[in-house]
Amino acid sequence: MTGSAARGVEESVVLPAAGHLAPGADDVVALPDLGGWRPRLVATDLDGTLLRSTGELSPRTRAAMEACWDAGIPVVGATGRGPRLLDSVRVVLDGRGIAVLAQGGYVVDLARDEVLRTVGLPRERAAAVIARIEEAAGPLLVAVEDAAEQAEARRPLRVQHGFDWPYPEPAHLLPRGRVLPPGPVLKVFLRSASLGQDELLARARRAVDPADAEVTHAGLGFIEVLPPGITKATGLAVALERYGVGFGDVLAFGDMPNDVPMLTAVQQAGGRAVAVANAHPAVRAVADGLTSGNDVDGVARYLEAVLGG
Numbered sequence: 001m002t003g004s005a006a007r008g009v010e011e012s013v014v015l016p017a018a019g020h021l022a023p024g025a026d027d028v029v030a031l032p033d034l035g036g037w038r039p040r041l042v043a044t045d046l047d048g049t050l051l052r053s054t055g056e057l058s059p060r061t062r063a064a065m066e067a068c069w070d071a072g073i074p075v076v077g078a079t080g081r082g083p084r085l086l087d088s089v090r091v092v093l094d095g096r097g098i099a100v101l102a103q104g105g106y107v108v109d110l111a112r113d114e115v116l117r118t119v120g121l122p123r124e125r126a127a128a129v130i131a132r133i134e135e136a137a138g139p140l141l142v143a144v145e146d147a148a149e150q151a152e153a154r155r156p157l158r159v160q161h162g163f164d165w166p167y168p169e170p171a172h173l174l175p176r177g178r179v180l181p182p183g184p185v186l187k188v189f190l191r192s193a194s195l196g197q198d199e200l201l202a203r204a205r206r207a208v209d210p211a212d213a214e215v216t217h218a219g220l221g222f223i224e225v226l227p228p229g230i231t232k233a234t235g236l237a238v239a240l241e242r243y244g245v246g247f248g249d250v251l252a253f254g255d256m257p258n259d260v261p262m263l264t265a266v267q268q269a270g271g272r273a274v275a276v277a278n279a280h281p282a283v284r285a286v287a288d289g290l291t292s293g294n295d296v297d298g299v300a301r302y303l304e305a306v307l308g309g
Contacts, residue, residue, distance in 0.1 A: 022219065022255070024278035025053055025295040031305050038306060039251035039271065041243055042068055043100075043236050043262060044299055046079040046092060048219060048255040049276050052295050057092055064300035067307050069096065076100060076239050078232045080218045080258055082145045082186055083108075084155065085169070098242060102145065102186050103216060103226055103258055104235025109242070117238050120184030121213065121227040127180060129213045129225055130188060136207040137192055137200055142179045143171075143222075145186040163191055166220050191222035201257065219256040219280060231261035247271055251306065253291070253299050255279040260286055274302055 025048075044050045051057055068075050077093050078100040086108065089099050095110050107117035121129075126144075134140050143165060144158040156170040160179050165171060180188075192200050197217045204215045204223055214226040232254075240246065247269035254263050255276050263273035264286050275287035276298040284290070292298035 022048060022053070022278035022294075024276075025293040027277035027293045028296050029277050029290055029292045029298070029301075031291065031302065034305050037272070038071075039073060040249035041074050041076060041240065041245045042251050042253075042303070043076045043078050043239075043266070044253040045232075045255060045259050046077050046081065046089070048278065049253050049259075049294055050077070050299050051092070058297050058300070060297045061300040064297075064303040064307075065094075068303060071307060074098070074243055074245075076236065078104075078236055078252075078254075078259075078262055080224065082106065082157075084145070084157065098239040100232060100235035100239060103214075103218075103224060103230060104232045105186055105226055105230045107235050107238045116242065117235065118186075119227045119230055120186060121188070121225070122184050123180055123182065125212060126185050126188055126225065129208055130190065132207045133190060133200075133204045133215075133225075136203040137195055139193070141191040141193070142176060143189040143191075144179055144181065145188075146181055163189070164221075187227075188225040189222050190225065197221055197223060216258040216260075217256065218258045224258070232259060233261035233265040236262055236265070251302075253302070254283055254287075255294065257282045259283055263287055 065075050074097045076098050077089055079089060080103050081089055082102045083106045090110055093099055093110060098109050100107050105119045108115050141163045142160045143163050146155045156172050158179050159165055159171045159173055160176050161173055201217050201223045208215055211228055213228055214230050215223055217223045247265050248271050250266045250271040252263050252266040253274050255278055257280055260282055267273040267286060267288050272289055273287045274289035274291050275283045276291055277293040291302040
């Protein structure tokens with residue numbers, strides 16, 4: 001820790017990158033006959049699903065998205081990325097339609113530059129939830145996506161020293177006592193030095209009442225604490241209402257536990273929920289379809305089959 005950080009003065013830095021390559025990312029899966037069904041809307045996770053492990057959108061996947069748009073089928077990106085990364089989401093989706101960010105807590109119409117949903121977790125509740133999880137899991141490192149209000153939601157991440165954030169982006173490094181801002185937060189990230197993400201999530205779910213907060217993880221080595229009721233399913237519902245489309249007409253893709261609520265809502269309504277080959281077991285358990293891994297254009301392969309291309 002630097003002298004300034006020890007005195008409680010925040011440091012502004014650009015955090016280094018960390019690789020994220022999941023087993024199965026380059027597995028090719030033979031698709032069955034898809035029966036001529038066509039969705040009215042496609043909803044897809046970005047990292048680990050639509051994008052390659054490098055974070056890039058392949059030309060084949062871009063072409064498949066263009067084919068959807070040409071057929072009048074909207075493509076909604078549903079991502080854990082927060083509004084501070086909105087520009088990167090806009091690039092992936094070509095500035096078209098609606099994007100669901102922050103696991104459903106921040107929904108924006110990209111074409112109109114209009115925020116449709118923003119939900120914050122009060123600071124006091126966030127602190128209480130963190131304390132309950134630490135009682136169940138031991139000491140944790142904390143990072144915070146700043147307040148959900150528009151004026152603050154795109155500020156740099158607030159990160160406790162030692163957290164090891166996996167993306168290269170500007171951040172404020174802070175001592176633990178200053179990581180939570182004075183106002184509400186969009187979400188909290190918690191990392192354990194001794195527990196893996198699945199075990200930490202299991203303990204957090206036992207410790208936290210869903211009426212107080214939603215907890216999940218996106219496969220990055222830490223868990224996320226969100227306002228109660230905030231999931232990709234509830235975020236996608238905002239987009240569907242705008243489009244006049246029901247969950248039963250959605251084709252959804254995902255790879256991690258944060259995608260499970262969205263995939264479950266689609267599957268239960270009669271739509272199609274598809275896991276990529278590199279998906280977490282929890283995602284495979286709820287999906288009714290499987291496609292190739294994200295590094296071999298699994299989403300594009302499935303869309304090509306659905307569209308008959």
